[in-house]
C-alpha cells in the first residue's frame with residue numbers, strides 16, 4: 163500500500179486542475195475558431211507556428227512573488243486566493259499601453275456557465291490598450307476595403323451601421339479577483355505579480371527596481387513607489403532622484419507624482435535652467451557649494467540669501483540669478 167499525505171494529494175489535485183483547465187481551454191480555442199475568430203489568434207502569431215505553441219502555467223505562488231509572462235506562448239495563470247482584487251494594469255505592470263496582449267478568464271463554475279452561454283464560450287475577455295488600438299486600426303482598414311460606392315449602392319449598404327464589421331470580441335476584464343484561472347498570450351514578455359502594499363508596483367517590478375514589496379514608499383520621500391516609477395519617472399529607492407539636495411517629496415510638494423506649476427522638477431537638478439541647481443550642489447570640482455534653495459526646505463527665502471529655483475531672475479531686477487552669484491563672488495562674498 164502506498165500512503166499519500168495530504169500535501170501530495172493537494173499537489174496532485176492542483177496538477178489535475180491545471181491539466182483540466184488546459185483541456186477545456188483547448189476545446190474553447192477550437193470553439194473560438196468555429197465561431198469565426200480563427201484570424202484572431204493568427205494576428206498575434208505567424209500562421210505556421212500557431213499550432214505548435216507551447217503551453218506554460220504560472221502558479222498562484224509565482225504571482226505572489228512576482229514572475230514574467232513569456233512572449234508568444236499559451237499561458238495559463240492562477241490569480242492567488244490572497245488577492246481580493248487587483249486591476250489589470252497593476253497585475254501586468256502597466257505594459258498594456260505598448261504591448262499587445264489578450265486573454266480571458268474562466269468563470270468560477272465553468273460547467274454552469276457553459277450551459278448558459280449557447281454561442282461563443284463562457285468566460286470574460288481582456289485586451290491590452292495596444293491590442294485594442296491595433297484592432298481599431300484593422301477595423302478601419304477593413305471598412306475601407308469592403309465599402310466602395312461603385313459596388314455598394316443599395317439602401318441597405320448605405321444605411322449599414324458600423325456594427326456589421328465590428329468583431330464581437332470586447333474588452334471586459336479590468337479587475338481580477340483571487341481564485342480565478344485565466345489564459346493570456348502576449349507579443350512581448352511582461353511582468354506579472356501581486357501588489358500587497360498597494361503602491362501600484364507589482365512584485366515582479368518591485369524586485370526589478372529593488373524596492374520593498376511590503377512598503378508602499380520604499381525611500382520614505384513621501385511619494386508612492388508606483389507613482390515614482392510610472393508617473394514621475396524618479397527613483398523609488400532614492401530620496402533625491404536628481405541629486406540637487408532637495409528630496410523628491412519636497413520638490414513634488416503635493417506628492418501627486420507630477421511636476422506641477424509652482425513646484426521644482428524632482429528629476430531635473432536645475433528646474434529653471436539658469437545654471438544654478440535647485441538646492442545645493444558641488445561646483446568647481448567639488449570646491450564650492452552653489453544653489454538656489456540653499457537650506458533645501460522647498461521654500462524661496464530671499465532674506466536667507468536664496469534664489470528662486472523656478473525663476474531665472476528671482477528678484478526681477480534684470481540681472482539673472484547666475485550673474486548675481488558671479489557678482490557676489492567677484493565682490494568677495496562668502497555665501498554666494
Ligand SMILES: [Ca+2]
Pocket residue numbers: 356357358359360361362363364365368375
Ligand atoms: Ca507594490
Ligand SMILES: [Ca+2]
Pocket residue numbers: 379380381382383384385386387390398
Ligand atoms: Ca518614494
Ligand SMILES: [Ca+2]
Pocket residue numbers: 402403404405406407408409410413428
Ligand atoms: Ca531633488
Ligand SMILES: [Ca+2]
Pocket residue numbers: 432433434435436437438439440454470471472
Ligand atoms: Ca536653477
